[in-house]
Amino acid sequence: MIKSVLFDLDGTLLPLNQDEFLREYLNHLGARVANVADPKKFISQLLASTEVMIKSRDKSKTNQQVFFDDFLPNIGVAPDILMPVIDNFYETDFVLVKPTTKSNADARRAVMAVAELGIDVVVATNPIFPISAIRQRIDWAGVGDVKFTFVTCYEECHFCKPHPEYYLEIAERIGRKPEDCLMVGNDVIEDLAAARIGMKTYLVTDCLLNSQEAEAKADYQGTLAELAATIAGIIRTENGRIKDNE
Template sequence: MQFSHEINYIFLDYDGTIIENAEEEFLRNYFSLLSKKLDSTFDETLRLVMSSVQDAVANQDRMNLFEKFGEAISARSGKSKEYWIDKFLEFYNTDFDQLRQITQPNKEFVNVVNKTNKSLIFASNPLFPRIATYKRIQFAGLNPEMFYYVAHMENSTYAKPNPLFFKEIIEKLKLHPAECVMIGDSDFDKACEKVGIKFIHISEEEKWREIF
């Protein structure tokens, strides 16, 4: 596999890449725990949170996704943004840890990631706040400190598959797209190609081993 520049920065997806769990499996367990925390039904919680996430992602204002989500869920529920921030942070500090039990790291991939001297960029869809994102990294057997940059709700304006998600990161870090590669498992991740970042599917083991 030939690249025009040396690859120095590796963008990594999470669900289906760093971990073997499909995103749907994680979300099913996530909403089961969250609905109990909120004393609400699974369906009500799923509907409120996912519609608020969709509102936040569709909002093209320059606010970060955490602020957009807070405004969206407040508008949809009639409860204050502060109420929801407190509820979610309490959840992420406590019950969220139970999700470690169902997390299945992609062991071979994680071993390679742990040994690399390349600069790593955590580029999972930034739909969790920093506290939850850091915990998810730890659930997989990685250390948040090993990443050159970790995308999360508080430092992201856009979400995948919007290519502006990738553009924002390379502009913020002053990277050249040709020295970057994205490893993921979906067309959401492949949107990186629209800003000049090469994409490797997690199933293409020979290619990503060569990059590392």
């Protein structure tokens, strides 16, 4: 039975070109820290430490802790100097990246169709950003007023996609069995990995990502518009199927 729907953010609820978004994000962040750090060194180390964070499977540390444990010793700038600049970037300059994204009314329709059924709604983005940056992108997607059951972020999560522990942690946080969840996303590798722990999957094809050219084995797939039109029916069908087998 589907009791919770997990929505990926970038490329799913918030259509964007990932490469363009990343380029603009790094350019603006590099410019913002230029007064306290060499921008090239900063960006290079940020990417390297992000990779360390993504690969980590240390359940004792949040993603934020893993990132800064690797980043700060290698960047050569005192935390009390660097951290206020980074925090201020997200408060004031992160919005400069917004033009690389676009809102789609079908994203809101899909989310509201789930909420109206009384089903939990979760934002299951890869938790490599602080919550402030994620909340802004949720606003850009046109669903900032939605009361989500949980929003993944690097301050609270201990794993990243596509590790199965990422999905298990979400299920535990929201009090659901994996088989009671539907993961909706646009990345064949990262989002369809939810199936490995028993979650149902829906592949959104508008901004499809498939870095390894893997076979897309999803329970459902379609455009964001098709998702908005059918997700309530999918949930009813799945839940009806369970009841029929009881």
